[in-house]
Amino acid sequence: MEQASPALRTKPTRQRFDDRAVSEIIGYQLRRAQIQIFQEFMARFASFDMRPSEYSVMALIASNPGSKQIAIAEALGIKRANFVALINTLEARGLVERRQPANDRRSHALFLTSIGISLMEKLDAAQAEFEADCIARLGGTAERDQLMELLSRLTDQR
Amino acid sequence: MEQASPALRTKPTRQRFDDRAVSEIIGYQLRRAQIQIFQEFMARFASFDMRPSEYSVMALIASNPGSKQIAIAEALGIKRANFVALINTLEARGLVERRQPANDRRSHALFLTSIGISLMEKLDAAQAEFEADCIARLGGTAERDQLMELLSRLTDQR
DNA sequence: TATTGTTATACTCTATAACTATA
DNA sequence: TATAGTTATAGAGTATAACAATA
Numbered sequence: 001m002e003q004a005s006p007a008l009r010t011k012p013t014r015q016r017f018d019d020r021a022v023s024e025i026i027g028y029q030l031r032r033a034q035i036q037i038f039q040e041f042m043a044r045f046a047s048f049d050m051r052p053s054e055y056s057v058m059a060l061i062a063s064n065p066g067s068k069q070i071a072i073a074e075a076l077g078i079k080r081a082n083f084v085a086l087i088n089t090l091e092a093r094g095l096v097e098r099r100q101p102a103n104d105r106r107s108h109a110l111f112l113t114s115i116g117i118s119l120m121e122k123l124d125a126a127q128a129e130f131e132a133d134c135i136a137r138l139g140g141t142a143e144r145d146q147l148m149e150l151l152s153r154l155t156d157q158r
Numbered sequence: 159m160e161q162a163s164p165a166l167r168t169k170p171t172r173q174r175f176d177d178r179a180v181s182e183i184i185g186y187q188l189r190r191a192q193i194q195i196f197q198e199f200m201a202r203f204a205s206f207d208m209r210p211s212e213y214s215v216m217a218l219i220a221s222n223p224g225s226k227q228i229a230i231a232e233a234l235g236i237k238r239a240n241f242v243a244l245i246n247t248l249e250a251r252g253l254v255e256r257r258q259p260a261n262d263r264r265s266h267a268l269f270l271t272s273i274g275i276s277l278m279e280k281l282d283a284a285q286a287e288f289e290a291d292c293i294a295r296l297g298g299t300a301e302r303d304q305l306m307e308l309l310s311r312l313t314d315q316r
Numbered sequence: 317t318a319t320t321g322t323t324a325t326a327c328t329c330t331a332t333a334a335c336t337a338t339a
Numbered sequence: 340t341a342t343a344g345t346t347a348t349a350g351a352g353t354a355t356a357a358c359a360a361t362a
Contacts, residue, residue: 017225019233021217025285026292026302027195028214033309034192035235037185053329056186059179067175070343075177077193082330084345106338106343127183134184138311144184147312150305151191153296211352228320240353242322264320264361 026154037134044130048123053078055123057086061096061110062120068107069098095119184312195292202288206281211236213281215244219254219268220278226265227256253277 022028041052050058053076060072073083087110090096095116098108112120135144180186199210208216211234218230231241245268248254253274256266270278293302 017229017233018221019218021221022214022234024306025289026305027192027199027210027288029306029309030188030192030195031210032235033313034185034188036313037188041185051328052185052189056180060177063176063179068343071175075175076180077190078329079331080344081332081346104339104343106336108344130185131183134312137314138308143308143311146304147184147308148182148187150296150301150308151187153301154292154305155191155194156295209351226320236352237354238321239323239355262320262362266321 041130044126045123048119048126050123053086054090055127057090058095058112058116058120058123061112062117065111066099066101066109069110070107072110090116199288202284203281206277206284208281211244212248213285215248216253216270216274216278216281219270220275223269224257224259224267227268228265230268248274 038052041055045051045055056076057072060075061067064071069083069087070080073080078086087096087098091098094113097111097113097116099111101107101109135141138144138147196210199213203209203213214234215230218233219225222229227241227245228238231238236244245254245256249256252271255269255271255274257269259265259267293299296302296305
């Protein structure tokens with residue numbers, strides 16, 4: 001039994017929950033949106049067994065082949081210590097290759113393998129589709145640009 | 159030695175790193191912005207020993223006193239199993255109180271203690287300051303509203 | 317049977333310190 | 340001395356399963 005007669009309920013109209021104390025906070029909505037977008041990304045990329053961080057690493061190696069580990073890691077805000085396992089995984093899957101540069105034998109130059117390159121084509125296509133969906137939800141590319149501008153204003157200074 | 163004479167460098171103009179493959183992705187910028195805003199929140203609230211999740215829990219209890227644990231947890235997207243330790247911490251600090259409702263002895267009704275209430279005043283003031291800073295960075299309340307609207311468009315459907 | 321809170325557990329992310337090999 | 344990569348480790352955050360008490 002959920003409630004008595006409409007006339008004499010103990011729980012009147014089930015007093016609504018008031019979440020404005022958090023829902024009106026920019027940072028809170030930013031986080032909720034980010035979580036949902038990442039969950040969607042993971043669902044869409046599950047068949048490729050690719051998480052956002054792995055995709056971003058592959059994408060940066062693709063456009064900056066031969067980069068040192070630390071260059072990719074720092075661009076993504078990943079500590080070099082945590083980057084090792086990430087690259088190990090991608091290398092074990094045959095997607096990424098560490099090469100020894102002759103001029104600096106401390107560092108590892110990163111490249112996509114041919115398998116990595118062909119997978120990257122599919123990943124980029126899937127990402128483009130996802131991005132198009134996001135843009136459609138926003139209302140168009142003008143709104144996308146607006147959002148990106150607002151996000152950069154939020155982060156630019158400091 | 160960083161480089162040879164300007165005329166015959168091995169590393170020409172230090173070929174710029176191209177991060178457009180990720181920086182032009184909505185989800186990526188969303189995440190970077192969220193991380194930075196949360197880091198700023200943590201810095202600003204460090205003196206109160208309050209993390210974003212703890213603040214959000216206290217804020218929802220304040221505006222919905224007597225709520226069950228599961229109501230607060232679900233509103234914030236926290237699993238009830240993980241919510242236990244969170245409330246334990248706040249209760250141990252004397253900020254939150256679990257009370258036994260007579261009508262449903264399975265549940266715990268949550269309330270702020272008087273200490274919790276007076277701390278909440280300071281927290282809300284600090285949060286209002288932080289929010290004002292964010293709004294100023296965005297360019298004003300119109301831009302804040304725009305951002306919130308765009309974020310909700312991104313998440314509304316599905 | 318279903319719900320609420322709880323415990324235990326595991327997995328991912330993230331952060332720090334210390335080591336190695338090279339520069 | 341400093342840098343690049345690595346290892347080990349510890350702390351959050353998050354996810355699932357199972358249990359006790361109660362509805």
